[in-house]
Amino acid sequence: MATTAPPKRPLIERLPRWLRGPLGPLLEYPQLLLISIATVLVMAGQGVISPVLPLFAAKFGVGSAAIGLTLSSFALARLLLNIPLGLLSDRYGRRLLLVSGPLVTGIGMVGSGFAVGIVDLLAWRFVAGAGSAMYMTGAQIYLTDISNPTNRARFIGTNQGALLLGVSVGPAVGGVLAEFWGLRAPFIVTGIAALFAMVHAYFKIPETRHLALAQIEAERKPSIPGAPAPVAPRREWLRFATSRDFVAISFVVMAIFLTRTAGKQTLMPLYAAENLHMSPGVLGAVFTVMALINVVLLAPAAVIADRYGRKWSIVPSSLVVAVSMFMLASASGYPMFLAGALVHALGASLAGPAPAAYTADIAPANLRGLAMGMFRTSGDVGFMIGPPLLGALADATSFGWGLAANGVIMAAACLWFLVIARETVGRGPAKQPAVAKV
Template identity: 35%
Template sequence: GVELDPQVLIISFMTLVIMLGSSVISPVLPLLAQEFGVSYAGAGVLVSAFAMGRIPSDFIGGALVDRVSPRLVASSGAALVALSAALSALAPSFSALLWYRLIGGVGSALFTITAMAFLARTVAPQRMGQAMGFYQSMLLLGVSFGPSVGGLAASLAHSLRAPFWVMALLSLAVTLIGFRWIGEFPTTPAGPHTSVSAQTSARAALASLLHDQTFGFVCVLTFLIFAIRSSTQLNLMPLFAQEELGLSESGIGMVQSLCSLANFFVLWHAGRLLDRIGRRRVTLPALWVTALVLLAFPWATTLPRLIGVSVAFGVVLGYLAPAPAAIIADLAPQGAIGTVMGLYRTAGDIGLLFGPAVVGWVAGHLGFGAAFAGAAGCTILVAALGLSMRETLTSRQVTTEVLPAVEVEEASS
């Protein structure tokens, strides 16, 4: 069975609620943009505004978590999301809505970074894969159920703005839970002298980490995972299903849900596997299989085939997705966990921002086959890069048991 620390459960539950809140508005965003008389591209900008708010805040939030109380950063983040949702519900114009979405992105980044830094800081390395797997499964659950809750709220209240109020209430609940339940970071068990030199040694460890090949690879891998998930599952696959198979919105929604469900069901096993056989042995095979599944998409011209390939895509992403977070947690030096998590999330959010645009452009100009092949090609390149990656699980596990202070040297070696 899986034994998880109560703090992991609380953080994961809060993430579920905040992600539920953030995705509640996804069905109404494009419609609201049209209500303001904006084009499809304008509606796309509305989605990107959230990511634009996140990218600079990832790094700033990470640095904050290392210096300020995690309880304060997480609660402030959730409060900003609540504020952004309430303001969006009352937005008088499209430009105002854009600014409010940007604020939401900042809040979302602050909350997410704190949650991940907290897990990296409090969970033992031998349990990190499981903790990250569970955390991501809760995140996914929130993202998956949000749109249906939002659609329901909009139709019950006969208003496109109703989902924003749902989001505001959910985020407010998380703000209060965070203030009440999030603890402080455990102090590093390396004696009283660390406080003076902690910042300096963390900085030195961070500098050496930036020259670490494995760390560089994980940032590239994170960029790829975010780019491929957003461009394929949320962009290419729906367009392909509509144009090649003539699927309706509800049909597309069903295929997407099956993909997310498959993803959800393997995350637990993926986390346990990461802890049992190591990060490298899970990551590299998952990358090669991802490339194969992407190449199979253009062949999926009937509904059963499309469902099969989409489910396979969900499964293989489920094995791939928790790996980077676990590796980052292995590598991060004690005093700079937030900063390192910030770098990791920045790589992902940049992928989220550019992936759909680039892949969408290729699909529009060169066709679906080229777009899927291009995504597969990028995956193969990253898999080849990954051959130089070292295993990060064992190196830290051995030393942490004996002397936690060795972590910084471990990370920099």
């Protein structure tokens, strides 16, 4: 007598419990997996050049302030294009940005690798920043299209994990490429990775603009037949933008991005190379370990933010990062530098998705898109002004004083948020409804 084999359990149920949290969304929702693959490819390229970009720029005989501009020009493109690209996506669709973004990034990276002077490098970095803005804006809108309010943070957090994974595998590769084939090689490899992301997006990622159009049409219908459609109160966006909570979180986000680009990506490599004589390969390995710590602690950080509140993540994280900057500023050898780098990675990991979650908590329902756009702009301001500002300070004094000033800015943002901002209580886990079908 034939026996019927028992049905196989879904793959997610066969995973160890500790893997279900980070991998569950990817296995449950194919659309999320597709965008996460593209994010890994794009961000791996960004990670490849992170430890060598300051060293490459320094070869042109410029100071720390000019070296910092290589990051600021990248951020300036994002700052200028975030809103126009969002409007472009609303009119012509998400795939336009998701496909052309990696292409433009690849062109900018390859051009950077062939730069013959600092002006050339700054121009190509602006092009690469434009491509990054195109992809990241398209990805954020895509994630919003395929999710709903009960699972949107989970989706964004998963894509953030993909972003961190891409960044984590890049620095070690960049360091090895630079040591064996020169400082131009990482830029060429980054361009190739971006082209792979473009091909993947073109063939695998579907258009989702119709989902947004359907939601907009549904929201325009009044809840009571015959009643006028709801209209957002005038100046509500201004009240939100000037509220104490949003101003406080904007200061924190600006300080986080300033620290990321000025402290970590500009002053740390220069300090290690010039004061400690650290090779690109060793520096790349240090950056890789820091990024891997961020990946590992992303899920626990999200749990802390949801279970105990956003401030329990944001405030300790900011304080620990500030302490790490002071440790790096006083490092006179490898042990203190490595300890400062480890403390920095732990502190940066504590925040996780908490700043974005806090912004979503305080945003009015009808202003969520604008709120998240303003949130990203706050980060891009810090991204842009940090490297030249602290680079100029380092030129006038020393790398140590530049890192210490970074610590002061981070501590000030932390204390401001602690005193001014209100706590928002995280909600418990909710049953996840099905994702909108593309």
